[in-house]
Amino acid sequence: MRDFQLAGRSPVYATNGMAATSMPAATLTAIDVLRAGGNALDAAVAAVALLGVIEPQSTGLGGDCFCLYKPAGQPVVAINGSGRGPAAASAEALARLGVAALDAESAHCVTMPGALAAWEMLLTHHGRKGLDELLQPAIRAAEDGFVVAPRVAFDWAEAAPKLRRTGAASFLRGGVALQPGDVFRQPALAQTFRRVAREGAKAFYEGEIAARIVATLRARGGLHSEEDFAAMPAAVDFVAPITRRWQGYDVWECPPNGSGLLVLMLLGILEGMPVLDDPLSPLRLHRHAEAGRLVYRDRDALLCDPSQNFMPMDRLLSEPYLAAMRGLIRDGSAMTALPPGGESLLPAHKDTVYVSVVDRDGNACSFINSIFQNFGSGILVEPDGIMLHNRGFSFSLQPGHPNVIAPNKRPMHTIIPGMLTRDGEAVMPFGVMGGHYQPFGQSWFLSNLLEYGMDIQEALDCPRFLPRLGKLQVEHGVPDATRRALAALGHQLAEPDEPLGGGQAIWIDRARGILIGGSDPRKDGCALGY
DSSP: OOOTTSSOOOOEEESSOEEEESSHHHHHHHHHHHHTTOOHHHHHHHHHHHHHHHSTTTOOTTSEEEEEEEOTTSOOEEEEEOOOOOTTOOHHHHHHTTOOSOOTTSGGGOOOOOHHHHHHHHHHHHOSSOHHHHTHHHHHHHHHOEEOOHHHHHHHHHHHHHHHHHTOGGGSBTTBOOOTTOEEOOHHHHHHHHHHHHHOTHHHHSSHHHHHHHHHHHHTTOOOOHHHHHHHHHHOEEEOOEEEEETTEEEEEOOTTSSHHHHHHHHHHHTTSOOOSOTTOHHHHHHHHHHHHHHHHHHHHHOOOTTTSOOOHHHHTSHHHHHHHHHTOBTTBOOSSOSTTOSOOSOOOOOOEEEEEEOTTOOEEEEEEEOSSTTTTOOEETTTTEEOOOGGGGOBOSTTOTTBOOTTOOOOOOOOOEEEEETTEEEEEEEOOSGGGHHHHHHHHHHHHHTSOOOHHHHHHSOOEEEETTEEEEOTTSOHHHHHHHHHTTOOEEOOSSOOOOOEEEEEETTTTEEEEEEOTTSSOEEEEO
């Protein structure tokens, strides 16, 4: 139990249903859907759609999603709602255009947004309600306006130069970012949502909206076509989730092209290391950081769209391989160099939203939606109000690399929902936001919870760190003595520019018939139940 004389928040307890998101209005929307007879998936879609309005720097119609859904009494379901690149896109085609390196604000980094097609497919197979009803909160917020929250404003200010460069003037007021407490309206986006509510996802991927998106991208040099957009819904897939037994539970992740594989690898490496007394001891952080460096090395060398390139998942998850990785970690010093593979060369981790919902019937939803970097590409499609993501920035241009850009290919993806089960029943939908931090963050959160006995809120609150580009990014909450000890082990410490991610989770305590929720203070959100 936490010390109530210190700053912090308690876990949230309820019995009938619960939601946890990065914005209070989205959490309340999810609860409203549950109370109106919707299930956990309905509630998650309504909340995510609203977040695309009120947290516009993180998510929206112009982005991608992944989802793990555990219907009560049924197996875990996974969907890959990540977009493919244009049929005309390849490293050779970009080279002919003189593109030697990807620019995060370029049309070449915009893949076909897959989120909306995935929402519709999930609702068709597992929902009780339709987009016509579930999009209404997003429509009202876009039309009537919403109050800008502090963390949203923090990110908005950081992205203001990008929005000026890309011409997204409607997201600035007098050329500057909105401030906490300002009211922001998006009537153009409201009209787009209304059309989708009436006509379904087809209204986005075909016809006038798709034509304007393509025209906007082609005017900026993009290789996109209306045919690419029309083909996107058929490319959204239900996929077989991947899993690992850990600490008596089954941990579930979406398979590549997402990065959930890294979570299972990290847990496998850490499994052979003793649990220490102090959760912020230098040795615990050192071991976790070294394991992270190794698995991110493998990600950068191998992770790709498995429909186009071979992914050696069985080898990467095998006990001999994980034991060999563990054997590279020395308690007395940080690795001065990694075995072949190298540190990450991918763009800085940025923005995403994650939603966790459990309903009264025991259905559990773990849902993540993103436009990748802060305001994505910064490319705004007018008059539709659609901000396009820049997920294609994760492609490689190196010939022969598994993740090299190629026709109709999905890039390596960072967003990963998580699900914990036991004896075939859902125990906890969970997720950690923050781009490249997510696999590392999920493993840290699970270790806090299941190895160090923290409650669900403490496990999210706990100070964070991330091995990144040869340095160890360390949040303010890591004690000075721990910092000094890590430096003595050879780690080069750095202050992250922003908090490392966010996160939400809901624990299903079946023995007592209750739900216990937590929401990360690094975001503006909360958990609520009824």
